Amino acid sequence: MPLSIQNLTKTFRGFTALDAIALEVGEGEFLALLGPSGSGKTTLLRIMAGLDQPDAGAVAFDGEDFLVQTPRQRRVGLVFQHYALFRHMTVADNIAFGLKVRPRGQRPSKADIAARVSELLRLVQLEGLEKRYPAQLSGGQRQRVALARALAIQPRLLLLDEPFGALDAKVRRELRRWLRHIHNETGVTTVFVTHDQEEALDLADRVAILKDGRIEQVATPLDLYQHPASAFVHDFLGGAVHLPGEVVDGVLAVDGWRAPAPDGSPVGPVVLAVRGEDLILSDGSGDPGSDGQPARSPLPSRHRDRGPGAGSRAPRARPHCPARRRPDRAASTRPHPPVQRVKRAGREAAP
């Protein structure tokens, strides 16, 4: 694993922002750090970028100790929520900044810098806007410039701090797809901070859920959704109702309704956490009928494999340990949005 974080701890004036965090990120992986605000996501990101030092723990990349390296030596690209573009520089100068400030000797020639800038402008689909100032761009365009600027230094690790947090829902969704597309093209190892579960599940190869400075669970979106390690994770991913029940002799009883308890269920009083999409309504004859429709799932479609009736025929009880179903790995072969679509998004986002 190129990025390895061990036992990372950080406190601010008695407040524990990070509590013994351990995390591994694989080569070329797209990992989302998901958690409510105050869970330590941004602190973790800042430590990786070299903007903060932890109180204890280790961060290593490709075997190198990150914590003793300067940000320049780390070669980490960071994209801020509010873009942090250099307001007095044009788009082209913004993108070229990381190359221009390299010490003489490591600095590419002017022609090379210009070539790299136009290559990146093409990648983020902002050709023709290189002479504009950040204030003359829409939010979505600014964030794409910020990404191009971060990619210009050919980072070994790309960090994104709620990059779409300041954008409206439509632009967000378009940019999200586009970001995944860029990731697939560049293959750079990426860590993405968000508090939006839909965004994390849609984008990431794996999602790490943070709560109060601790990692609750790290798993693929589908695993996370189907096998949450804790009530918090299940609840945080959304769409669940919690019902009090009891398990006696392998039978789950909830409000007068009885069903076989899943394997490994705890015995005694339990909380049944169910998502609407796992319930199928029937007419009471015991046959759910062929037109029983599961409710709409918040899990992005790339992780869903079931059409109507494809799931089990009865409501499945899942006290945090649902029966395992084979995950659909359509995720890895999911087609990316065509380029035209992103372009349209860019134009629509313009003022």
Added chain:
Amino acid sequence: MSAVRRSPVRGLAPLLIGVALLWLALVVLLPLGMVFAEAFRRGLDGFLDAFSEPDAWSAVRLTLLVAAISVPLNALFGLAAAWCITRYEFRGKALLTTLIDLPFSVSPVISGLVWVLLFGTAGWFAPLLDALGVRVIFTVTGLVLATILVTLPFVARELIPLMQQQGADEELAAVTLGAGPWAIFSRVTLPNVRWALLYGVLLCNARAMGEFGAVSVVSGHIRGLTNTLPLHVEILYNEYDFVGAFATATVLASLALVTLLIKSLLEWRFADELAATRRH
């Protein structure tokens, strides 16, 4: 009239504009006009007479010298103070911010007097200065110290609100892109505040050249040696040389007008860039 009225009261705007213009004419334009009118009361020859004596020229030179020393120093200090206050958290930050404002609220006479109390013949450091053979009061050094104290807040006060509003994100972005401290300062911080810095420097300069009270206390009014332009004006006036006093005063007034002109020209020349960077 524009389609959108911002005030609920009809016809109030012309009235308010009229009152403001009248007041401005009364307290700014009229006195300024008087200065020029009085200076030329005995024609161009009378006006030029005021500059025939060497003391007048030495006053001009001294004023420029004092400003040339104190303005850059206070520009540097203002930048450092604003950087420190807006980019770091530390104990006593509120106190430092208040201290920077202090020269604004203290009478300039006091700002001059403190140097006499410190470095005068009966001052705290008098024995030390005597032993070293250095004199501060009644010398150019004293004038510079008094001017620095009085003009200390101008640059810092311009920069602090702007740098607070802009935040440190751009500098942090520069750090992650591999920029060193100097590159961050010269390519990110300084360009972002250059207009506020320039404005602060112009204000600081205007005050440095025009300061009377503090400078008067430490100067000793030695003609040709420690008389700045404002002090020279007072001396001439006290000697009933009204034309000479007003003629010299036109130099000061012109310096102020030129300052204003430069500022307006720069704002006009870089209007696009200003608009672009402010809207961000």
